[in-house]
Amino acid sequence: MSDENATPEPETEIEVDATQAAPEIDPVVALQTENAELKDRLLRTIAEMENLRKRTEREIADTRSYSIAGFARDMLSATDALNRAMTxxxxxxxxxxxxxxxxxxxGIEMTEREMQRLLAKHGVKPIEAEGLKFDPHKHQAMFEVPDASKPEGTVVQVVQAGFAIGERVLRPAMVGVAKGGASQAEGDEAVDKSV
Known part of the structure; x- marks a missing residue:
């Protein structure tokens, strides 16, 4: 049985009202929205560029300050050798x-003084240690000295001078630290003995 004689059903077309499907956008509102988005992007880009400029300036300053760190460490070895020769x-x-x-x-004394002067000229300065509280960021404890006259954790002897360039430590001071003396004054931080 074939449907050859059957008449095809007419296809129904549904008309969609264009105003109902997509509401018309006011061009002024669209431009205002686009303007706000572009302004926000512009402000963000300006802020990013300013941050990049500041970061670049900081990196350049750090590079200028710390670029001689390796050379300065090597020079400290030579200065130490001159100092040992004198001692x-x-x-x-x-x-x-x-x-x-x-x-x-x-001649040895003059050479040592000149090397110290040149290191200081380029920002390499000795780290103060003797008589100060032990600071694990600047000092390296080599031994403890029983000394009841000094507060515990006080540097009582400097074995080898430490040096810093700017805020960075080139070489920590090798020190002897008081042990068993009077307790620290109230309010002082406790000394980290795990170092």
Missing amino acids: VLPADARESGDAATKSLID
Whole structure:
């Protein structure tokens, strides 16, 4: 049985009113919205550029300040060698030595002073330690000294001077710290003994 004789049903067309499907947007409101979005994007871009400029200036300043850190560490080794050379000389050799020995000693002292001056010129400064409270960020404790006359945690001896460039530590001061002395004054922070 075939449906050849059947008449096809007419397709029904539904007309959609364009005003109901998509409400018409007021061009003034659309422009105001777009203007607000563009203004917001512009302000955000300006703020990002200002932050980038400040960050770049900070990085340039840090680079200028700390670019010689590696070289300064190496120079500290040479300065330490000169200092050790002076400490191993007996005191009588300085006073009663012949002219050549005195000239050699004077030359070593002048060289050490000049190296210290040049390091200071480029921002490398010694870290104060003796008599101060132990600071694990600037000092390296090598040993403890039983000393009842000093508050516990006070640096009583500097084995090797420490140096900093700007706010960064190039080399911590190697120190001896008082143990078992009078307690810290009230209000002082406790010394971190785990270091």
